[in-house]
Amino acid sequence: MVLADDRFRPGTFVDAFRFIGDNAHLLLVKTLEHLELSGAALGIALLLALPLGLWLGHRRRGFFFAASVSNVGRALPSLVLIAFGLTILGFGFWNNTAALVVLAIPPILTNAYFAVAGVDRDVVEAARGMGMSERQVLVQVELPLGLPLVVAGIRISAIFVLATATIAAIAGGGGLGEIIVDQASYGLAGVVAGAFCVSALTLLAAILLGLLRRALSPSPVPTA
Amino acid sequence: MSLVAGGPVIPNFGQGSRCEQTNGWWCTDWLHAHWGDTLQPALVQHVELSAIAVGIGFALALVLALAGFRFRLLDAPIGFFADFLYTIPSLALFQLLVPLTGLTVTTVEIALVSYTLLILYRNMIEGLRAVPTDALEAARGMGLTRFQTLVRVELPLAVPAIVAGLRIASVSTISIATVAAFVIPQGLGNPIFIALRQDLFKTEILAAGGLAVALALTADALLALTQRVLTPWSRA
Numbered sequence: 001m002v003l004a005d006d007r008f009r010p011g012t013f014v015d016a017f018r019f020i021g022d023n024a025h026l027l028l029v030k031t032l033e034h035l036e037l038s039g040a041a042l043g044i045a046l047l048l049a050l051p052l053g054l055w056l057g058h059r060r061r062g063f064f065f066a067a068s069v070s071n072v073g074r075a076l077p078s079l080v081l082i083a084f085g086l087t088i089l090g091f092g093f094w095n096n097t098a099a100l101v102v103l104a105i106p107p108i109l110t111n112a113y114f115a116v117a118g119v120d121r122d123v124v125e126a127a128r129g130m131g132m133s134e135r136q137v138l139v140q141v142e143l144p145l146g147l148p149l150v151v152a153g154i155r156i157s158a159i160f161v162l163a164t165a166t167i168a169a170i171a172g173g174g175g176l177g178e179i180i181v182d183q184a185s186y187g188l189a190g191v192v193a194g195a196f197c198v199s200a201l202t203l204l205a206a207i208l209l210g211l212l213r214r215a216l217s218p219s220p221v222p223t224a
Numbered sequence: 225m226s227l228v229a230g231g232p233v234i235p236n237f238g239q240g241s242r243c244e245q246t247n248g249w250w251c252t253d254w255l256h257a258h259w260g261d262t263l264q265p266a267l268v269q270h271v272e273l274s275a276i277a278v279g280i281g282f283a284l285a286l287v288l289a290l291a292g293f294r295f296r297l298l299d300a301p302i303g304f305f306a307d308f309l310y311t312i313p314s315l316a317l318f319q320l321l322v323p324l325t326g327l328t329v330t331t332v333e334i335a336l337v338s339y340t341l342l343i344l345y346r347n348m349i350e351g352l353r354a355v356p357t358d359a360l361e362a363a364r365g366m367g368l369t370r371f372q373t374l375v376r377v378e379l380p381l382a383v384p385a386i387v388a389g390l391r392i393a394s395v396s397t398i399s400i401a402t403v404a405a406f407v408i409p410q411g412l413g414n415p416i417f418i419a420l421r422q423d424l425f426k427t428e429i430l431a432a433g434g435l436a437v438a439l440a441l442t443a444d445a446l447l448a449l450t451q452r453v454l455t456p457w458s459r460a
Contacts, residue, residue: 003401009323010323010324011323012323013323019307019310054313071395071444072441074392074395074396074399074440075395075398075399075437075440075441075444076399076437077398077399077400077402077403077413077437078399078400078402078403079402079403079416080353080402080416080433080436082431083416083419083420083429083433084429084430084433085423086420086429087424087426087429113230113318149342159310159311161312163312163313163314163315163316164313166311166313167315167403168288168317170417170420171420177315180315180316180319181406183314186335188323190324191319191322192319192320192322192323192395194316194319194321195313195315195316195319196316196320198313198316199311199312199313199316199320202311202312202313203311203312206307206311217430
């Protein structure tokens with residue numbers, strides 16, 4: 001538990017910036033740990049959720065499943081997932097990765113489903129009429145059209161995972177969260193500095209994936 | 225250093241039933257003994273923390289949405305700011321606020337309210353914009369003023385979208401409020417943090433975590449029901 005004292009102390013922010021300057025190496029190492037944990041979780045979640053979501057969306061089956069996964073996923077608090085992961089799998093890298101994967105799957109799966117299922121049916125029928133195989137329809141028609149929405153889901157998952165990887169520090173996950181939860185070693189300035197870094201990291205990821213989504217969106221066609 | 229690592233942990237299972245001593249998955253006797261002094265107060269605090277946050281967030285988002293709806297220029301900056309707040313990890317935001325507002329409920333509420341804004345704002349704006357032009361024309365034809373149109377036509381027709389946003393915001397607030405226990409010893413996160421420090425007492429983690437999930441799902445169901453009651457026309 002944090003033992004910050006309870007006074008109004010805006011000067012801490014100045015100290016926090018000094019901490020960043022003095023401990024650049026430590027912060028860099030922790031940032032890389034953070035990215036390693038988050039990247040592993042996001043990668044596994046993508047491998048599991050993306051093909052399933054795209055396939056279900058292509059078949060236009062499992063609407064209820066796709067919708068419920070996202071509802072139930074949202075109701076699972078990240079702290080609870082980390083704590084469950086810890087009880088079931090013990091202390092270390094994999095309990096946190098597993099918890100983060102569970103957290104990352106719903107937005108990717110649901111968005112992939114609705115991205116593909118939402119493609120105009122006439123377009124899909126036209127593609128079939130041109131003699132495309134089901135696989136070609138999915139890869140050459142539905143996927144490119146639904147890609148912005150797919151990336152939007154990945155962006156939400158990435159935000160969730162990077163944020164929750166911070167909490168994973170209480171379960172031995174390492175990363176920037178380790179500084180944030182350890183005021184005894186780093187002081188409030190260090191804690192605030194860690195919080196700055198992790199916020200910057202998450203914002204950067206959100207902005208980059210947001211730009212990617214925008215770049216993939218088809219430019220509006222004049223209707224006239 | 226983390227909360228559970230470091231040094232031999234003093235076993236906390238020296239007393240209590242056999243199940244507690246062996247750290248069982250589900251110790252019914254512990255649950256009976258500690259419902260009243262641990263779980264129930266945490267549940268009540270959790271409901272309070274979340275309800276206040278969603279309430280304030282709703283009022284704030286409504287004001288912002290009406291502003292963004294009326295003056296389109298404001299929409300992009302408000303949306304960007306809400307998106308920015310949403311991106312900051314909860315644990316980090318709590319800690320960033322500590323030097324300003326201390327280890328208080330205020331700190332927790334500011335953070336929780338920030339996370340509701342994006343979803344509530346987006347849904348309100350989209351709900352208001354989706355009102356069919358026919359309905360607006362009819363309102364104008366009946367001689368309604370701009371304000372009357374907003375209150376009697378646009379807002380009621382936006383209710384489904386607004387309630388849908390409220391559902392998502394409530395569920396995520398209940399979820400994020402567990403992390404609040406890091407700043408103040410309140411809510412369902414508190415028993416979880418305590419259990420994490422006490423040699424991972426499984427029963428307490430499962431019970432408190434289960435309650436948090438159940439609370440989120442209950443809130444979601446209640447709001448879905450509210451939506452049905454508020455918009456009888458969409459039931460046909």
